[in-house]
Amino acid sequence: MPSGVQSGPRSNPHSDSATPDAAAPRSASDSVTDDVSDNPLSPPDKSFRTQGNAGEDASKHDESHLPLSSGLYLVATPIGNLGDITFRALEILKRADVILCEDTRTSGKLLSRYGVKTKRIAYHEHNAAKMRPEIMERLGKGQGLALISDAGTPLINDPGYKLVRDCKAEGFNVTAAPGASSPIVALILSGLPSDHFFYAGFLPPKTMARQKELTRFTAIPGSLIFLESPKRLAASLADMARVLGGSREAAVTRELTKMFEEVRNGTLDELATHYEEAGAPKGEIVIIVGPANDADNEPSPEDIDARLLDLIKTHRTKDAADILARETGLKKRDLYNRALELAKTE
Template structure:
């Protein structure tokens, strides 16, 4: 196998003379800016200038980058609808000795796009693949959220419909990490409300237009954020939602503390909604919280 340190490095020609750096045949996963064109790395720009072909989600979007950086490599569309057809063509190109760069519309490839299937195939074929790191919307939003960044879980996009979205949130509500989601402007308010209903009123942040002129990060409890975007209408731009982890500490939660949370929730919600909210906020099994809530209602909660 080729030494990855040699994939993009200076070398000597057959006569022992210095030859300019040149990438070897491989699939290169190239991160592009998520907004500010100045965030392209020097290494990424050089690779794109030397590539034989650039595989991208949308040739119109990547075409603007090519124009800005004077890139001449031809582009081929590689997205959800073309992946199965184009993937064998990319493999053949690499086998023939070509340098293939894979980019997404913005940020790092393979994050919520079909690129991982291409990487799997390249590996199975015994070909080379390497990554040129750079801008990433989830990481940028996490850094700006003000929430713990030592442990996080990236989910990507939630389902469009509320029922399916709540089911997806229910599956991850006990994950002891900061949660990161992508979301569209038209679904943001409803999605935040569903998060509050399932995860509880956790601290959160909504980041949009990251690295651009009108970058905005709004922080607050999920319910407050849902109310804000419901009242203000659909925001513009690409959106990342970051949500705090469950509130249970490593040493666990006392029964008295659970009771206090339940009593507070039951003051303004039905039993079902109160249990869902407390279960999500604390990261506790719904059955455990429901059993304790019933005991409190019956007056034998101690």
């Protein structure tokens, strides 16, 4: 039993009372005035209160020593500034039976800062299959488990969705304490359209594979969000300019919420040139590429020839035509015939 948690009867995770949204409706006389009472975090006996009502001594409601109701809690942690943790996240982490961490040492720094002494267990992509049965067993015994990543919102470019899927299949409660997420922070700081966007995560490290992957995103009508390592930033931007269009507006963000936070805007051509000359920056990188404009969707004959010549250097003529057809919406047969003509002149 972790420090700060008292033993006592636990709710049956398979009973109706253990599922908050299955609880019977309350009458007006049963209602309370704080707005977290109906949150899935609250146990069936309504013992959990994150704050006192107006005019009451908040200490009367400090019941952080009580255990969580059974279930899996997806808890967002800061992406840089440790002050970005939420009150609710800390309450969950303190009251959980176990915290599942991507890296127990990395998470330990945050938890130590806020006096969270709950037991930590490693759960990451390399041991996920092995650990899931143990986690399911713990949930079956009525434990409340918190899942966190090294930084940001769990499951976003981190393992965990299979665990959530299994928990739902077994009828265990799953809820979340939302918070920081670097892709969303980068998007809102970029100044680029945010009404439609697509999160693509990390691109392949090799040039050919990266360009092939980028062709999948050319027709998406919205901003694109990528993660990238500093050492591959210039090469990735160059490939984005080549495949997505050098005139597309973009932003490179780094060290979000930290002391040296930076957002650099420009076209993909401009950004690729800048980082080729300046070298790899420090910190974690998120790239935002704005939506294609009408001009990008209507390449000139010169642009088509240049792109075909570039593609046939590393692809079969048929494959080059297929790739460019998907990028531009032009007819594959026409592009194939043009590629054959260009190949003869080389």
